Amino acid sequence: MSERYNAKEIEAKWQASWEAEGAYQPDPESEQPKYYVLEMFPYPSGKIHMGHVRNYTMGDVVARYKRARGYNVLHPMGWDAFGLPAENAAMERGVHPGEWTYSNIATMRRQLKSMGLSLDWEREIATCHPGYYVHQQRMFLDFLEAGLAYRKESWVNWDPVDNTVLANEQVIEGRGWRSGAVVEKRLLSQWFFRITEYAEELLQALDGLERWPDKVRLMQSNWIGRSTGARLFFPLIGGEDGGVGAEIVGENDGPEAAKPLEVYTTRPDTLFGASFCALSPNHPLSAELAVENPAIAAFAEQCNLLGTGEEAVEKAEKIGIDTGLRARHPFIEGRELPVYVANFVLMDYGTGAIFGCPAHDQRDLDFARKYELPVIPVVCPADSNAADFEIANLAYTDDGKLINSDFLDGLGIEEATETVIKRLQAAGLGEATINYRLRDWGISRQRYWGCPIPVVHCSDCGVVPAARDDLPVRLPDDVSFDAPGNPLDSHVAWRDVPCPACGAPARRDTDTMDTFVDSSWYYARFCSPRADEPVTAEDVNAWLPVDQYIGGVEHAVLHLLYSRFFMRAMKRCGYVTIDEPFAGLFTQGMVCHETYQDGDDKWLYPEEVKGDDKGGMVTVASGESVHVGRSVSMSKSKRNVVDPEEIIDSYGADTARLFMLSDSPPERDLEWSDTGIKGAWRYLGTLWRMVSEFTDSDSGENVAPGAPAADAAVPGENVQRAIHQAVAGVTQDLEKFHFNRAVARIRQLTNELSDFRSNKAFNTEVYLEGLKIILRLLTPMTPHICTELWQRLEPQQSLFAMPWPEAEARYLQEDSVILPVQVNGKKRATIELPSNHDKAAAESAALADEGVQRAIAGKAVRKVIVVPGKIVNVVI
């Protein structure tokens, strides 16, 4: 009797063997072309989840496939190890963030190893290790020297109870997630990377990223948000209540109210329809006015209180407050526009001030109706009459001809835009501008568990970079999380240092870097993970760019855009010679599962529920009926999770890997199902049995291993064709990331072989070839079982050393083809013809067919369309 498939045993055996051989380290001496496969490295949160299993399985298929195709493959793994959860664990459980992180890494490394991934673990890096972040600090200083890092004031979410800055996701409905206190906005001095300097280039270069999904390129393009328009100046006149500035002056210093107001617009053509100006509550002029005017101060404060979440309540309402100032229209003598502070004007976009043209912008219209401001249409649609064109409650934003606009009357929007900009320029009142939505990247975080920013603040010298010889600026280990706020702030011994420039007492910057900085260059560090400098030219030139990057679409914008910026910044500082870090990108879908809730709406784990005899769901514990919710991405909070470790324990890594690749296209979400994983398990069992039966001499088929009888009673030409078609098909599928189709094809070939085998007089040589091809095609997906079975079939040959199989052209061609015959577009019959038939032969064969004749029913044939090898269509 053959032994049963014991996944656990063979997986442990082969994993140990691969590790001992160092099978997955790239060969430095190799003459082969390089291929760098990378999956987004995980945050060490505790245990791996199904999303990781899916992501890393896909990457492993690519890595193993490319290796078989003769590439020298680099496939490393590391840890995105800084971040907030480690600090939360410290506060909740009193465990040090470093200890917590490294213990999670140990667990997850063990779990990943149990998946049998072809990773080069020698290159493992953790971003929280000083050996990693010392280089990041060096590059920070380089960026500082190159003018790519700078300091400015910026707003943060401030939790007044915990005395800490909150990330956006920690603000829930305007309140701190932990304290529940109403979150305030505070202005802090912070570090920024000048990503906007590359806005145009980052946008333009998207076109060259041909192996990126269009979706991601589009999202980045929208994020950069290029718009063209004009900046223009409105001279200001003081309000009736006096206060600020009397007459305008065109000076650039002095009080804001004395300067002309600078606004940005994408519609300079609508200038004659302007009926008000509006400032952001955070505009310098607003702040200045607020000093004298408590109402403005209160309004601005109210706007600032309105955190990101709570605006849902007041969403629709556009509100503002009249400043009393008036702005002079640049072209209309005597027209004065009221200047408001308005909640819908953003300080971070354009100039933080606008002119409102209610007729052609919905927000402006809503605002104008509320405050009873004039609505002057200046663009008239082609099908309307200029004289009686009016705006009701819908702004008109489409094309048309200019009206009510003096020298612009009669022009189209485009010409009007050009004309008005020329006039503004001539008058020194404005100019054409390109504006970007993209903002500079704020990297300061008021946190402990991150890369320290290597500068010192000296009361005499200002901001002084840390001496390069003193790097790394290490995080102190002896920190306490008992007091609110950033532990680095209260760690006096660490914080207080002499100024590197003058030696006077000074303070370290106690902020740490955004963890996106860590992940913006780790792929480069993998090329020379232990080098004394951030990267070595030789290694990055050899390996970069990453040929295939794989990860979740949730990183479509920030991580991928920051990395693209970082590569350019590193280039400017002389580290690399390329711009784009990732030549190919694939974004995989999530792993989803149904959700379950009991009568009290409490979330239940899948193992806490079972089906009842009526087709519903009940709890295992009490039999209480369970509400089955829609299937959503697995998450701890909804408890709709399945632990990969348990799955690998009971079915083995190969089964888990196979299921991750079957059924669903990789870019779409995958629905987890117990029956699906069982199906994958069943298939591997079948494959195991087929090979075992073949090698067992007692199988009753009289087949000795290694010496199959050349019994040609059933020659199996069709099977050979099927084999080679499978090779061609699977190869094509893998090239295109169609893993689910590749799996389906291999299963189909397995079915055909099995049918062939059920014939008592099958050709064993062909059968053996089929089995071997299946193992070779399947080994990137399920490497353990394939290696084991291969060894049983071919003990002298190493499957690992086998090149990827090539399909032989002669088997891809059929001698004859079966052509469908349609009559008036409906299939009525099929005819068999030699594959090299000509049109005439197909036509006469089709017309001679009985079924076709019946369908024609004696009517006249008007036309016969023949696409040789494809179809015949008889038109009557």
Place this chain on the structure above:
RNA sequence: GCCCGCGUGGCGGAACUGGUAUACGCGACGGACUUAAAAUCCGUUGGCCUAACGGCCAUGGGAGUUCAAGUCUCCCCGCGGGCACCA
């Protein structure tokens, strides 16, 4: 609101450049093995009509282009994602 993407059996999904719709898997049903169950194996399985041959209808809905449409065009409906007072 704007911008993308997707709608195919009971379910996940195949279908290359328009050319035999429903590959492969799951589930279901029937059978074999078993004292029985599990596991395994074999067979059937889009819907409707028919004893059968065969026919009709089906790719969210409606139109159009074409000898031929799941595939191309337009409109509508539904679902999902991204961005969001972006001037």
